[in-house]
Amino acid sequence: MDPVLLDFELERGLATITLNRPERLNAINLAMRDLLWTYIEACRDTPEISVIVFRGAGRAFSAGADISEFGTAPSIIAARRARHERDLWGLLLGHRCATVAIMQGFCYGAGLELPLCCDYRLATPDATFALPEVTLGYIPSACGTQTLQRVVPPGVAAHMILSGEPIDAAAARRWGLVDLVAEAPGIESHLAEALRAGLQKRRVS
Numbered sequence: 031m032d033p034v035l036l037d038f039e040l041e042r043g044l045a046t047i048t049l050n051r052p053e054r055l056n057a058i059n060l061a062m063r064d065l066l067w068t069y070i071e072a073c074r075d076t077p078e079i080s081v082i083v084f085r086g087a088g089r090a091f092s093a094g095a096d097i098s099e100f101g102t103a104p105s106i107i108a109a110r111r112a113r114h115e116r117d118l119w120g121l122l123l124g125h126r127c128a129t130v131a132i133m134q135g136f137c138y139g140a141g142l143e144l145p146l147c148c149d150y151r152l153a154t155p156d157a158t159f160a161l162p163e164v165t166l167g168y169i170p171s172a173c174g175t176q177t178l179q180r181v182v183p184p185g186v187a188a189h190m191i192l193s194g195e196p197i198d199a200a201a202a203r204r205w206g207l208v209d210l211v212a213e214a215p216g217i218e219s220h221l222a223e224a225l226r227a228g229l230q231k232r233r234v235s
Contacts, residue, residue, distance in 0.1 A: 032062070035069070038069055047082060055089075057092065057097075074127065081127055081128045082128070084129070085132050086133070090135035091133040094138040119157070123173075128147050135205070140172045142161060143173060151208045152211050152212060154213065158196040159196060178190060183206075
């Protein structure tokens with residue numbers, strides 16, 4: 031098992047959760063999913079935390095779910111029960127904290143669905159975004175079919191879901207998938223702006 035699947039930092043009410051499997055492009059395995067649940071739930075229950083920022087270590091935010099674990103559940107019933115008992119995406123969508131994703135490199139599958147559950151999304155120019163599940167014979171199962179069409183035009187959402195083809199950062203910004211594109215060295219300087227905008231979006235919604 032990976033020694034540290036997630037890094038967690040807390041400073042002045044801002045929690046930063048970093049996906050930390052850079053050698054696997056931060057593919058989200060079951061252990062990482064369970065840790066995300068634990069940390070996100072802890073943030074919800076810690077009054078002094080008001081903001082959560084999600085990041086990815088290395089050259090990708092996340093290449094998606096770790097497909098090497100597909101089919102390893104003892105049964106489909108056990109898999110469904112675990113999903114209902116630890117609904118990570120529902121927890122994130124209904125979270126009391128403002129949420130921000132800072133993305134670079136591959137943002138595929140669950141690596142896009144997690145940011146879609148956030149209030150605000152920043153990306154570097156090299157970021158690419160896709161829901162490639164159709165190429166593997168299944169559908170985006172972490173609420174991507176619902177959340178994507180809430181933030182981009184219906185035709186764009188349908189194309190991404192049905193083709194699995196990636197789009198670049200410029201197209202993502204143009205279609206509203208990301209709120210801001212900035213170079214990696216200075217992207218943190220936009221965090222205050224992101225927090226203000228994210229909180230405003232949350233109040234409007």
